[in-house]
Amino acid sequence: MTGRAACVPAFLLAAAVALSLAVPWSDLAALFGQDRGLAWAVLIELRVPRTLLALTYGATLAASGAAVQALFANPLASPDLTGTTSGAALGAVVTAYLIGLSSPVALSIGAVAGALGALLLLLALAGRRAETATLLLAGLAISALAGALTTLALALAPSPFAFYDAYDWLMGSLVDRSLAQAAFAGFPAAAAILLLLRLSRPLDALALGEEVAESMGHDIVRLRRWVVCLTAVGVGACVAICGAIGFVGLVAPIFARRLTGGHPGRAIWPAALIGALLLAAADLAVRAVPLGRTLPIGVLTALLGAPFFLWLVANMRWRIGR
């Protein structure tokens, strides 16, 4: 990716961050007004964590999506379509059911374990170089299973309030998270992204096929283990704090590969940039929609992402049929 090409998403991202922190404008003026204490509290306690979570969650989903797509040699692999997000949600719900919602560390560990379980199950079901149909069917089965078990755990919830809280969280939201919660998601997610970036070169070599990559000295078994673990840690940590948000991990890598000439591995960092931008923009859009209550961001990404996914499937079908 050229420096100039990277400037566009970087500039848009900076604009989204600025808007995310400053909208509505009146709040910005209040930072220097008479009630500045309250305005600063709003900025630091509400806006900053929300913006940080949008950036880290978007970047994590997209970087994981790019890495998983490169690993499976399939542009339709992504954390949500492969059941990773549902697995993480199940892990977090089960943990919440067993020990309550009060411990973010336990929730994070539960979500990471759930994501890891889902990814390992996917590898076992779909195989190393998954055909699109097998990958999607295996992902669908894992999502369905995780979804059913999540609903079961919710149905057995001790009180209707607990049920409502968990349901609200499951739909995916960045609202009302504290700085501490943002840190709980942000640190593991940032570490996972940085380590995924180090896998760019072997994942690019994998484009030549597993055998060639191995003959070049890349340890494919270790590479697979790293991608699975880092994706589970990044996605799990974010799901534990913000619930399940879909489609960013599918869409961002597709745009990113256009900037890297189709290279799947070196698309990880532009994907992270685009993913952060997409989720920050989606969060701005959610705030702008006048619905009376805030639309869960997961609903918006699904509303926009699902038609894109359908277009992608139709496009692939046309190409195969041609």
Add this chain to the structure above:
Amino acid sequence: MIRATDIALAGRLRPLSLELERGALVCLVGPNGSGKTSLLHALAGIGGPAGRVEIDGADVARAPRKQRTRLLSFLPASRDIHWPLAGRDVIALSGASAAQIEAVIDLLDLESLTTRRMDRLSTGERSRILIARALAAEPALLLLDEPTANLDPLWQLRLLDLLRGRTALVAMHDLDAALANADRLIVMNEGRVAADGPPEEVMAGSSIGAVFGIERSNGRWRALGQ
């Protein structure tokens, strides 16, 4: 000198040792499933080290990745690339220098193909790009699985010509091409070496008939017993 000691792959390749002279074009023939690809995999370290492979004294399994691209390269029989990369980008994935990439593009006359996406090329054109990828870093040992498959007659001749003088182990099915071009011929059967030596001697021996169930009469290959 390339020396492979006690290389084996469970169920596919019986333990064997092999020495290859530098600069020799060695053709590897054998029926389907005889272990040609397995031998190439074992030498390339695919599926983990399958014995000790030394190239000019360097142990391939222990060589750092940068050095390894200069020691050996492997061309698989599959010509599929999973991502829509441009031809030049595929060649660049070899780790070769810019000058080496230009040289190999020139050598295989690929200038018009390098900017096109792999998924928009014919199988033969893709083959040439992938062969260029294997040759680009000028490795000491080339392990090529059916490099002439999908190539038109002219490019089959050109390829075998330009392999001469390089150290290459080439799995192929065309016995006549192997006879005409190889410095040495290895016949594989049931995961072991059935014959090994100068091509004329191997072809004159009984192993070709025994392994393939074919014989040469009046300059043509026929199935035994016909």
